[in-house]
Amino acid sequence: MSRIRIPPQLRGEVGGAREVPAEGATVRELLDDLMSRFPGLRPQLVDVNGYGHDEIAPFVNVYVEGEDVRTLDGLDTSVDHGSTVILLPAMAGGL
Amino acid sequence: MPSYREYLQQVKSEIDEVDVTQARELLAGDERPLVVDVRELDEWTEGRIPGAIHIPRGNLESRIEQAAPDHAQPIFLYCAAGNRSAFAAKSLEELGYENVVSLAGGYTDWKRSGFPTELPRTLDGEKRQRYSRHILIPEVGEEGQLKLLDSRVLLLGAGGLGSPSALYLAAAGVGRLGIVDDDRVDASNLQRQVLHSTSRLGEWKAESAKRTLEELNPDIEVVPYIERLTSENVERILADGWDVIVDGADNFPTRYLINDAAVWHDIPLVHGSIYRFEGQATVFKPGDGPCYRCLFPQPPPPELAPSCAEGGVLGVLPGIVGSLQASEALKLCLDIGEPLVGRLLLFDALATEFSEVRLRRDPNCPVCGDNPTITAYVDYVEFCSGRPTPA
Numbered sequence: 001m002s003r004i005r006i007p008p009q010l011r012g013e014v015g016g017a018r019e020v021p022a023e024g025a026t027v028r029e030l031l032d033d034l035m036s037r038f039p040g041l042r043p044q045l046v047d048v049n050g051y052g053h054d055e056i057a058p059f060v061n062v063y064v065e066g067e068d069v070r071t072l073d074g075l076d077t078s079v080d081h082g083s084t085v086i087l088l089p090a091m092a093g094g095l
Numbered sequence: 096m097p098s099y100r101e102y103l104q105q106v107k108s109e110i111d112e113v114d115v116t117q118a119r120e121l122l123a124g125d126e127r128p129l130v131v132d133v134r135e136l137d138e139w140t141e142g143r144i145p146g147a148i149h150i151p152r153g154n155l156e157s158r159i160e161q162a163a164p165d166h167a168q169p170i171f172l173y174c175a176a177g178n179r180s181a182f183a184a185k186s187l188e189e190l191g192y193e194n195v196v197s198l199a200g201g202y203t204d205w206k207r208s209g210f211p212t213e214l215p216r217t218l219d220g221e222k223r224q225r226y227s228r229h230i231l232i233p234e235v236g237e238e239g240q241l242k243l244l245d246s247r248v249l250l251l252g253a254g255g256l257g258s259p260s261a262l263y264l265a266a267a268g269v270g271r272l273g274i275v276d277d278d279r280v281d282a283s284n285l286q287r288q289v290l291h292s293t294s295r296l297g298e299w300k301a302e303s304a305k306r307t308l309e310e311l312n313p314d315i316e317v318v319p320y321i322e323r324l325t326s327e328n329v330e331r332i333l334a335d336g337w338d339v340i341v342d343g344a345d346n347f348p349t350r351y352l353i354n355d356a357a358v359w360h361d362i363p364l365v366h367g368s369i370y371r372f373e374g375q376a377t378v379f380k381p382g383d384g385p386c387y388r389c390l391f392p393q394p395p396p397p398e399l400a401p402s403c404a405e406g407g408v409l410g411v412l413p414g415i416v417g418s419l420q421a422s423e424a425l426k427l428c429l430d431i432g433e434p435l436v437g438r439l440l441l442f443d444a445l446a447t448e449f450s451e452v453r454l455r456r457d458p459n460c461p462v463c464g465d466n467p468t469i470t471a472y473v474d475y476v477e478f479c480s481g482r483p484t485p486a
Contacts, residue, residue, distance in 0.1 A: 007373070008370050008371045008372065008373050009370060018443075018445075018446070057395075058391070058392045058393050059391055059393060059394060059395035059396075060395075061390065061391070061452075063452040063453075066450075066451060066452045066453055067452070067453055068452065068453065068454070068455065070457075071455050086441075086450075086452060088439075088441075088452070089395060090347070090390075090391040090394060090395055091368045091369075091370050091375060092344070092345060092346050092347045092350055092368060092394075093255075093345055093368055093369050093370050093406060093408065
């Protein structure tokens with residue numbers, strides 16, 4: 001099991017939780033587990049590419065232990081048991 | 096016990112001295128040593144050997160490692176007549192410096208021989224007092240303070256993030272602050288926008304900021320731009336010349352616009368953003384790390400961006416994140432420390448927790464990548480501030 005940090009913009013979709021546990025050995029499995037329980041997250045996290053496959057939406061970043069999974073193996077990046085996963089959508093506020 | 100004379104003679108016999116003619120050759124040679132003037136401040140301000148740095152004899156041991164971390168570095172010391180610098184040379188040898196010489200006859204002989212001198216730039220008494228706590232820090236010092244007074248920082252927004260950034264940059268003596276903001280002070284701003292006050296309700300924020308900042312520090316100049324940053328005015332505003340940009344904007348179109356401009360103009364961009372109890376900060380330094388588009392290649396579609404009405408922010412949060420931005424901007428102006436390049440700092444005020452994720456330059460980035468596909472400004476549709484602009 002890993003812990004997924006939910007950014008404040010998306011907490012409404014998960015009942016306000018700051019962190020949600022999820023099962024999976026890869027980022028894809030973790031996100032599938034998360035999105036199956038909280039379907040409202042799907043459009044906020046993944047896009048379907050031209051081949052009908054999921055990919056991480058361009059306006060969100062996913063970090064496993066502080067590393068952007070796009071610089072690793074994307075959705076196929078392996079996730080060790082007990083890892084912290086951070087979801088980070090673009091945030092514009094400054095005022 | 097030796098007399099002063101005897102002690103001086105003994106020290107001089109144990110160190111290496113050069114006369115002014117040898118000194119001139121040494122300083123003109125290929126391996127120019129670090130030239131350190133060990134006299135007192137009032138002597139230094141009347142003239143120095145060109146290129147010298149100033150470390151008074153009394154501070155030599157504590158400050159030399161900052162100036163010369165490598166003990167093999169050749170060091171050339173001088174004072175007025177060659178006595179204080181002889182003792183200084185002895186001290187440096189005891190600290191392990193291997194290649195130290197002292198100028199026999201000192202600055203007096205140097206000047207009498209008609210060799211070049213220069214008047215150092217110094218702070219006047221009032222400024223020395225105002226910035227004394229900066230001058231005391233070895234990494235800043237008088238040279239650093241002069242650098243800050245010569246620095247020019249452009250701030251986007253005189254709001255939540257811009258307020259603390261601008262206040263601290265002004266107090267620090269950053270000589271020129273540009274403030275881009277097209278909004279007026281509203282009562283709902285005062286919970287966090289500490290540049291403004293109740294008596295300023297209805298005023299332009301850029302004007303209100305100018306008054307606050309110039310009252311805080313009359314040494315600096317504040318240039319207000321009462322306009323929204325657009326593809327039409329960005330080049331004109333940047334043409335006024337800025338060393339660092341602090342991004343405290345509240346919307347995606349401005350953030351992408353200033354990112355692209357900063358990359359094309361090679362200006363470091365200090366990024367900050369806030370939402371409720373959480374904030375982020377990083378530095379995008381062109382050529383040395385990622386840009387905003389490496390992090391987020393494109394803005395989220397309007398229907399997925401959180402609406403401003405349901406946003407909200409803890410009043411002190413921009414105080415923390417904006418202050419971090421000011422700290423990064425000062426480091427960039429001074430060229431010291433490790434700026435937040437390639438690292439995104441995340442702050443959660445509810446948990447009181449800082450965390451960091453690594454950011455990397457994307458070689459496929461549409462703006463700073465190897466084969467850029469975006470080469471002109473893009474005006475995105477505004478979708479959060481309630482003031483839509485045409486795409």
